[in-house]
Amino acid sequence: MLKVILARIRQGYRTIKFPAAPPPPLPDRFRGRPEIAASPCPDGCAECERSCPTGAIARNRDAGGLRIARGAAASGPSMDLGACLFCADCSEACPRGAISFTRDYRLSARTREALAIAPGMRELALAGALEKKLRRLFGRSLRLRQVSAGGCNACEADVNVLTTIGWDLGRFGIQLVASPRHADGLLITGPVTKNMELALRKTYDALPEPRIVIAVGSCAVSGGPYIGRPEVLGGAPAVLPVDLFVPGCPPHPLTILDGLLRLVGRIEDTPRGRARRQEGGIG
Amino acid sequence: MTRDDIPLARAANGGSVPLEAIPSFKAEELSELIAGCLGLGLRLSAYFGAAPKAGRASRSARPPVAELFVVLADDERSALYAGRAPVGAEGFPSIAARFPQAQLFEREIFEQFGVEPIGHPWLKPVRYARFAGGELVQPTPNALAKPWVEPRSAQGEPIVPGTGDFFRVEGEEVHEVAVGPVHAGVIEPGHFRFQCHGERVFHLEIALGYQHRGVEEALAGGPDKRSLHYVETACGDSTIAHATSYCAAIEALSRTRRTARAQAIGAIALELERLACHVGDLGALSGDVGFLPTASYCGRIRGDFLNMTALICGNRFGRNLMMPGGLRYDLDDARAAELTRRLGVSAREAKNAIDLLWDTQSVMARFEDTGRLSREAAIELGVVGPAARASGLSRDVRFDQSSGIYRLSHIPVSTYDSGDVLGRAFVRHLEIQQSVAFIEEQLGSLPAGKVLADAADAERIALAPDSLAVALTEGWRGEACHVAITDAKGAFSRYKIVDPSFHNWPALAYALRDQEISDFPLCNKSFNLSYCGHDL
Numbered sequence: 128m129l130k131v132i133l134a135r136i137r138q139g140y141r142t143i144k145f146p147a148a149p150p151p152p153l154p155d156r157f158r159g160r161p162e163i164a165a166s167p168c169p170d171g172c173a174e175c176e177r178s179c180p181t182g183a184i185a186r187n188r189d190a191g192g193l194r195i196a197r198g199a200a201a202s203g204p205s206m207d208l209g210a211c212l213f214c215a216d217c218s219e220a221c222p223r224g225a226i227s228f229t230r231d232y233r234l235s236a237r238t239r240e241a242l243a244i245a246p247g248m249r250e251l252a253l254a255g256a257l258e259k260k261l262r263r264l265f266g267r268s269l270r271l272r273q274v275s276a277g278g279c280n281a282c283e284a285d286v287n288v289l290t291t292i293g294w295d296l297g298r299f300g301i302q303l304v305a306s307p308r309h310a311d312g313l314l315i316t317g318p319v320t321k322n323m324e325l326a327l328r329k330t331y332d333a334l335p336e337p338r339i340v341i342a343v344g345s346c347a348v349s350g351g352p353y354i355g356r357p358e359v360l361g362g363a364p365a366v367l368p369v370d371l372f373v374p375g376c377p378p379h380p381l382t383i384l385d386g387l388l389r390l391v392g393r394i395e396d397t398p399r400g401r402a403r404r405q406e407g408g409i410g
Numbered sequence: 411m412t413r414d415d416i417p418l419a420r421a422a423n424g425g426s427v428p429l430e431a432i433p434s435f436k437a438e439e440l441s442e443l444i445a446g447c448l449g450l451g452l453r454l455s456a457y458f459g460a461a462p463k464a465g466r467a468s469r470s471a472r473p474p475v476a477e478l479f480v481v482l483a484d485d486e487r488s489a490l491y492a493g494r495a496p497v498g499a500e501g502f503p504s505i506a507a508r509f510p511q512a513q514l515f516e517r518e519i520f521e522q523f524g525v526e527p528i529g530h531p532w533l534k535p536v537r538y539a540r541f542a543g544g545e546l547v548q549p550t551p552n553a554l555a556k557p558w559v560e561p562r563s564a565q566g567e568p569i570v571p572g573t574g575d576f577f578r579v580e581g582e583e584v585h586e587v588a589v590g591p592v593h594a595g596v597i598e599p600g601h602f603r604f605q606c607h608g609e610r611v612f613h614l615e616i617a618l619g620y621q622h623r624g625v626e627e628a629l630a631g632g633p634d635k636r637s638l639h640y641v642e643t644a645c646g647d648s649t650i651a652h653a654t655s656y657c658a659a660i661e662a663l664s665r666t667r668r669t670a671r672a673q674a675i676g677a678i679a680l681e682l683e684r685l686a687c688h689v690g691d692l693g694a695l696s697g698d699v700g701f702l703p704t705a706s707y708c709g710r711i712r713g714d715f716l717n718m719t720a721l722i723c724g725n726r727f728g729r730n731l732m733m734p735g736g737l738r739y740d741l742d743d744a745r746a747a748e749l750t751r752r753l754g755v756s757a758r759e760a761k762n763a764i765d766l767l768w769d770t771q772s773v774m775a776r777f778e779d780t781g782r783l784s785r786e787a788a789i790e791l792g793v794v795g796p797a798a799r800a801s802g803l804s805r806d807v808r809f810d811q812s813s814g815i816y817r818l819s820h821i822p823v824s825t826y827d828s829g830d831v832l833g834r835a836f837v838r839h840l841e842i843q844q845s846v847a848f849i850e851e852q853l854g855s856l857p858a859g860k861v862l863a864d865a866a867d868a869e870r871i872a873l874a875p876d877s878l879a880v881a882l883t884e885g886w887r888g889e890a891c892h893v894a895i896t897d898a899k900g901a902f903s904r905y906k907i908v909d910p911s912f913h914n915w916p917a918l919a920y921a922l923r924d925q926e927i928s929d930f931p932l933c934n935k936s937f938n939l940s941y942c943g944h945d946l
Contacts, residue, residue, distance in 0.1 A: 130769055131703055134762050138707045154717070156724030156739065180636040212639060214730050273596045277623050279646030279942050280598060281727045284690075287596045288716075291709035305594035322538055322571050322945075323599060323620045326591045352639040358539075358624035376729060377646070380713075 142295045146394050150232075150381050157379070158213040158228035161206060165247030166225055168203050175204050178220035181345075181354050183210035203246035209239060209348040212376040235373045235386030239364060242348070242372060254371055256392030261337060265311050266391050268300040271341070272310035272334070276327050277359055278317030281377040282344035286314060288380050301387055307331075312339035312370070318346040318359040319366055331367055339370040341390070343383055348372045411446045413484060418443070418491035421481065423811040426662040426879035429895070432479075432492050437502035440478060440495035444512070445505045447482050447491070453792050455490070455882065455891045456481040457515035459523040460904035462496055475499050476523035479906075481880055481893055485810035490880055501526035511792025514912060537619035537945050538571040571619035572601035579605035579612045587927060591620045598941035606927055614922040614930075616915055621945035629905035633660060633734075633873070641892075642729055645909050645943030650676075650683045650719075651885025652907070653732035655892035658813065658881035660734035663873040663896060670857035672736040673815040678749075678852050679719060679728050681845040684886040686715035688796075688838040688845075689760050691938050695835055696767060698932045699776040707763035714756040718749055734871060736862035750853050757846040764839055777832035781921040781933035784829055793917045794910045795888020796841065797937055799825045800833035807884035821848050834936040873900035887911060887940065909943030 143151060153159070173186045186204040203225065204217075218226045225246075235254040236242050244251070256262055275283050289296040290303060304310050307330045319327060331340070342363040345351035350361035363369050373386045388394040411417075419432040435443060448454070459476040474496035482491045495502070504527035506513035516527035518536045527533065572591060585606055591599035599620040605613040625644045629637055641656040642649045654676060661668060668676075693708025716726035723731035723739045730738055741749070767773050783793070788801035798805045806823045808816045824840035826833040879894045888910030897903040918937045922930060 131766060134703060134707070134766055137762055138759065141710055154720045154724055156722075157720065158724050178635065180639050212729075213725075214639070216635070272592075274592055275596075275598045275621075275941075277621050277942070278598065279643040280940065281643070281646030281649070281729075283596050283598065284647060285726065288709070288713050290596075291713065292706050293710045293713055303596055307592075317621070318623060320621060320623055322622050323591070325570055326599060326620065330592050346643075352636060352643055353623050353628070356624050356628055358622055358627070376643075377727065379726070 141293055142298070143293060145381070145384070146388060153230050153232060153379070153381070155230075157230050157232070158215055159382075160231040160234055160251060161208070161211065161218075161226060161228050161244060162249060163203055163206065163244060163246040164223070164225040164227075165202055166223060168225070169222065172222065174220040174222060175217035175226060178216040180214065180216065181210045181212060181349075181352060183207045183212070184217045184226075205246070206244040207349070208234060208242040208244055208251070208374045209372060210345060210351065210354060211374060212345055212352060232379055232381045233385050234375060234378065234382050235371060235389060237371060239348075239369075239372060242374060253396060254386055254389040256395065257339070257370070257390060261339070262392050264337065265339070269312065269387075269391055270302050270304045270310045271312050271314045272307045272330065273303055273314045273316070274327055274330050276315060276317040276323040276347075276363075277320035277353070278344065278346060282316035282346070285377050285380045286316065286343060286383060289384055294380060294384060296384070296387075299388065299391070299393060301391070307333035308335070310334055310338075312341060313367070314341045314343055315347045315363040315367075316343050318350045318353040318356075318362055320359050322358075324360060324366060327366060339390075340367050341371040341373065341387070342369045343373045344378060345374055345376045348374055351376060411450070413450055413487060416447060416491055418447075418482070418493040421490040421492045421878075421880050423490060423807070423880065423882045424658040424662050424813040426874060426877045427492060428874070429876045429878055432494050432878060435493060435495045437478065437495045437497040440480065440493055441503040441505050443493060444480055444482070445508060448505075448509045448511070451486070452482045452484045452491070454480070454511050454515060455483045455880075455889065456893050456906055456908045457512065457519070458893070458904075458906045459497075459519045459525065460895055473498065476519070476525050478502065478519065479878070479893065479895070481891070483811065483882075485805055488810055488812070490811065492878060492880065497525050499525065501528045503528055504530040507531050510790050510916070511913070514916065532577070534574055535619065537622040539619070539622055539624070572617045576603045576615050576617070577605070577613060581607075583607060584612070600941050602930070604922075604927055604930075609926045609928065611922050611925050611927050611930075614919045616919050618915070618941060618944050621942040623942070623946065625946040626905055626907060630902055632902045632905065638733065641907075644907055644946060645911070645940045646727060647687060647940065648683065648885040648887065648890060648909070648943065650679045650728040650732065651883045651890040652892070652909075653728070654680060654883040655881040655890045657732050657734045658883070659879040659892045659894040660871065660873065662879040662881065663877055663894060663900075664734070664871040665874075666735045666863050666871060668736055668814070669859050669861060669863060670815070671740075671859045672861045672863075674852045674856055675722070675737055675741050675861060676732060677815045678741070678849050679722060679731055680883070680885070681849050682715055682719045683728060685842060685845050686712050686719070687886040687938075688842050689715060689764075691935060692764050692767065692835060692838055694935050694938075695777075695831070695932065696773065698935050699773055701767070701770060701773045704763050704766050707759065711756055711760045711763065714752065714759075718752055718756075721745060721749060721752070733862075736860070738862075740861045741856065746853050746856060750850065753846060753849055753853075757842075760842060764842070767835070774832065776932065777835055778828075778830060780831040780929050781925060781936060782828070782830045783917055783921045785827070787920055788829070788917065791917045791920060792913050794913045795884070795886075796837045797834055797914050797917060798888065799823065800837045801829035802827035807882045807889050811882050813882075815852070819848065819851065821845075831932055831936040875900045885910060887938070887943075888914065907946060909940055909946070911939040911941075911943045914939050915944060
């Protein structure tokens, strides 16, 4: 018993202060939100498109099947963050070095369209909070049932890590629960294999209404590396209505936490918040 | 036959052999040859089908529908052997009843190519795959397995996983417990069917396939710009292990030499992956017996090891670190120093947390004698990795089939002989110490030079045509075996992945016999096998 107490003292208090304080620094090689410089491409160059493993970046056409509504798209390639694996192959391929990956970990959006990146864009339309009624229900207590539908266990692992003492998801009233009957929403990982479709639908049907769906990882958002493969359906949106998209392969735990906190309205993009983040040196 | 005159082609870990140098047998002969080798104490690393070579068909009255390939490992002599045989629609003799380690391989061949292992004691689908070679799988009428003669729909749509026959124990007081595919925790899907007498488990059958994404099918025709991503996500918690095997296979086929520095840093990443998973699993085991201190500390420390991988390459799971020919990121001096510092801190904290387990009687009482896998059963089932070593088998690719930096810098094989949950936990504990010492040694003497071989560009490397390459890597769960076969143009005509979980799932089922059903989570976590690595 004494050893247990001594170990407790030695291991210390380790929960991060985020979001009240800036999060712990991310590694310098971390690849977060990409930026495409608004400089014109050389004539006929499509190196980025050629290099991208998933078709997430495209010149002269809509990336990843996403309709990019901005006229700016004509001046350079556009990118679908939902299909991006953050491998930076495009960045290496671009002869002008016009594509870069910043250390901005904030990537979550409420709609698939908001994950489109056009040249010159320096800020995503980040996820806003749930509608008033849902927020009143889930804002202080959100219980999620996680379903892996073809996930490789990387997204699953980094969702799970949020429940450890370092992140302590429970302090926000967000909890991962065992039964869909006890849950307010589904957190889906994986490209949704045909072999998991039935189980996923049944789990969703078992959730009491109102219910929400969160897609974590590029597989669940778009199919990721498995886009177009006949064994998968191409992510959660192919099967269910999705309320929050969290891109990444896998997303950093901070990216997932940021998305969840935005959804329940605990992080809001006020000018003050933005200023504080910049002071913290993250981004 | 003795170990001196095995009539198969000698292969090396990370080496390639021209297909014409691999002796071809009749299917019956190959089955007997494999049985003979397994009888000598070799084990199956891979046994799979491939599309038959065109051209040879015309000479035979019954054209082959597949070509079988086998890779056998002789761990005592650090040797690998390869053989092959064309097989027709009439099937091939099963050896599964005599050598249980072959049973899942034979079922997979049946599922993927429709050729029947005749006499297989329990022939049913492995992954409920819908496509083989891009074609919708049609139920095979000559199959014994019910799922394939009773398709769910009239359209010939194959049935979903978890349906079909399960092994049943009959009796008035016997009941069946079905669990999954969706489990209580944040964990991948699989279906478990227990035959119970009260709390006591008579038999457990595990049905997988839910995670089947068609990784091997997608790799065929490659390598291309997606190949590495398929490999890295084949089993995401073993990204480095699988990427290492993939790169080694490509390098063997293209005669590319990885620099010493790239080998060393690659091995550091592989050991970091092992550290993160072993520490995390010891924490989870602690949580499963309700001992929260170690569970809490290890959960956090696991993240510290993942962050060390991210320090090297920006991603906590090592995505985009490995590439054929070397690495994408170098470990500069400042980074190596920071890694050394963090490793020291986390290793001390992990030891402090893990040592509590061995000092706590309530933990030891739950670990000891739970889920015992005897040495004999481990050999028969062909178990690999820490699960094999916990049953007293000295079986470790880093030592037995060493390649790369592991030929120069040996890691002692950690074994324990109890075969129970304690054994599997304690082997992890020993391996954590070995991995920390190995990384520290490597960081202290990193070879100078570049991390990428000249002219290494995944898409432009020309692969030797009509060849077979074998690459084994000891990931944290065990042997990640990759076999690449190229066609006349040097593209993959077949790319076979055998995740260690493919060998070990039946061992979990076996270890549950005569256990309390409430100990299932504990036994399961002590193996912690991969669903997606099995389902591919």
